[in-house]
Amino acid sequence: MKIFEMLIPMTWEGLKVTMSVFAITLIVSLPLAIFVALLKGSKNKYIYKFTSAYIYVMRGTPLLLQLMFIFFGFHYIPVIGYAFTRYQAIYIAFILNYTAYFTEIIRGGINTIDIGQFEATKVLGMSKSFAFTRIILPQVMKNIIPSLGNEIITLVKDTSLVYILGVTDILKAAKSVSNTYSTFTPYIFVAFVYLGIIAIMTNILSSIESKFDYYR
Template sequence: MNEIITFIPQALEGLKVTIEIFAITLIFSIPLGVIIALGRISKISILKSITGAYVLILRGTPLLLQILFIFFGLPLLNISIPRFPAAILAMVLNYGAYFAEIFRAGILSIDKGQFEGAEVLGLSKKDTFFRIIMPQALKKIFPPVASEVVTLVKDTALIYVVGLDELLKIAKIASNRLSSIMPFVVVAVVYLIFNGIITKVLEFIEKKFNYYE
């Protein structure tokens, strides 16, 4: 019990870093996903090819490898990025690709009559997308987006490889110092609580989308 009490303040410090990585990644990866999704469904062939290659590479390689490449590989090209921005960049690029495919599927699921109706009404492409298509697509894509958000919470643990003091690294250091697995147990509980809160928030938001039914 003393080990747990001693470790809790350290775990909370690690949780702060984890939450920062989670929040910043979410804030930037969702808009990036929308942009990439629009590129994927674009009629401009070169734009479609570039965004398609982006999605293929980022979804086809492990996130851990991408983090290592950005932090350890780019310096070989004389491009040095500090630990925190490197972790954020890797996470945003990776999740942007996953969100892009979810958004693309959601947009393509909307009946073409919706586009034609908006055109008849004289709406611009921008208004058509943001006022008609996207609100309907959001209802359909929210469950898979929510699933990715929950996965993101767990994937933040991968940033330990660049030396950031997030939950997993804090637990590993404490475990080695105390010769005990209790720090890992505490961290597991913290992840469960954090994920539980995120899940409840997502469920609340999903209920708000019921007005489309």
């Protein structure tokens, strides 16, 4: 069918964008979230207030609005006066947004660790960095995988928001074909593509969770 001759190549190109936004956001925001979570636990009130304000703003405003503000808004701020490209705006907005959400999940995971374990690492003479990365962090990751998995799945779906900046992802590909042929079929096709991606992510997360059973 002619519709699929147009739909499949466009969906493939859109899928590259979708997975690119997903992968870069995840790879960058997770390490940043660990760093910000540690900063928020700082006893310095200025650091604590700054990280708290950042998280509040990122979680308190829609990702769609953040995309528009970074792409359109920065150009009109006299002090900055710089216009980001579409992809720069997308990556910055997604990374900042998901770093905030991941930070709260990781911070919650850190708070579940018994204080005695932190004290034990001090008694054993471990450095803070070694104790955190080798003792505390693996347990934190085990505890937060379900919550983290939910956010990762949400990230896959949130990538559809890039359409607002004129970038073609798989959803916009479906919309373009649907408008051309006046049919709803492309949306059904793309729905199955999303379901396939989510199924793969779910299996990967389940596999990762099983590897952390050692810390149960």
